[in-house]
Amino acid sequence: MNQLSIVMYHYVRPIKDSAYPGIKGLEFDLFKEQIAFFRDNFHVITMEEVIDAVREKRQLPEHAMLLTFDDGYMDHYQYVFPVLKEYGMQGSFFVPSGILQYEKVLDVNKIHFILACVDIEELLPEIYGLLARYRKEGWQIEPDEVMFDKLAVANRWDPKEVIFVKRLLQSYLDEELRGKIVGELFEKAVGVSEAEFSRQLYMNLTQIQEMKAAGMFFGLHGERHYWLNHLPADKMREDIVNGMRYFESVMDKDYLVMNYPYGGYNEEVVQCARDLGCVLGISVEARHADLDVDDPMLLPRLDTNDFPPKSNHWQEII
Ligand SMILES: [Zn+2]
Structure with a gap:
């Protein structure tokens, strides 16, 4: 048993007092x-320590933990980074x-802000209206009910109607x-230009370099x-390589880590990441990792909501 708990974060901001109090994230x-709970109960280690332990088949310290932050939000520079510096902890950041x-603003983020601004009861008929219009314009789209039956399955965090909207519009x-x-939908709900919104929503490269210089990890x-996993092999490889080239200045080629967007991978994706030099891969499977048995290219992660002050799921999930 060589346990590692990897925690996943997305938005971390003062949500209640913000312009978007409906956004789903961590206050x-x-x-x-x-973070104070983790200092008292876990041993937050660095990604480099995990990679060295995997390479040398070494035991991690007890209650080893990694903190991971996805998608490059300004939240991570503005709120997370100062706290981690204060506690002397490393965060690992994964920016497309x-x-x-x-x-640009990623469609997945636009969808978050649409859902934060519009009630699902209003949003569904609006989407059905748009689908009807596009069908008239000649797009081949299955009937609404057929798609709803296929896609609307509640998960740990969202009711089935929300999952339907996310899956329909994300993939x-x-x-x-x-x-x-x-x-x-975004233009109507949010009403800010995309370039402006993108500058507010995401960190920039200067901030990323500052964080790297202060000991943070970028993957x-x-x-x-x-x-x-939905892309043809050449496009899939190109997408990973492009991200790698862009962030050359903040990544060490001996310590590359792949974080599969949406946790979407298959054998080809994993092999490609490995061929490009990745030593670790992280997914969104919700459990603690065990380096003795888990494939290092497919390490599971728990969600911030699995830990106090939100819940105690981390004690039940093995
Ligand atoms: Zn992501």
Whole structure:
């Protein structure tokens, strides 16, 4: 048994007093409480220590933990970074390079803010209305009920209607079509230009370099935040390589870690990441990792909500 608990974070900000109080994320005050809990109950180690332990088949310290932050939000620079510095803990950050290269907002983030601004009871008919319009324009789209039956399955965090919207707009519909629909819904709900919103939402490269210089870790999360397992092999490889090139200045080629967007991987994706030099891969399977048995390219992660002050799931999940 060589246990490692990897914790996953997305938004961490003062949510209640923000412009988007409906956004799903961790309230900054609770983050500070959680980090104090980790200091008292876990041993937060660095990604480099984990990689060395895997390479040399060494035992990790007891209650070893890694903190991981996905998607490059400004929250991570503004709120998380100062707290981690204060506690002398390392965070590992996974940024899809496209958000910095193109001043775009990822569709997945637009969907978060649409869901934060519009009640699901209003949103569903709006989406059905848009789908009807695009069908008239000639797009081949299955009937609403058929798609709902296929996609609407509640998970640990969201009711089935929300999951339906996320899956429909993140991956099920044709990429061009879902981009159009998400764009229209976003513009109506949020009403800020995409370039402006992108500058507010994400960190920039200067901030990332500052964090790296202060001992933070940066790993791969692709370029455009695709479900890599849904892409043809050449496009999948290109997306990983592009992210890698862009972040060359903040990554050490002996310590590369792949974080599969949405936890989407298959054998080809894992092999490609390995061929490109990745030593570790992290997924979104919710349990503690055991380096004695787990494939280092597929390490599971727990969610911030699995730990106090949000819950005690971490004690039940083996
Ligand atoms: Zn992500």
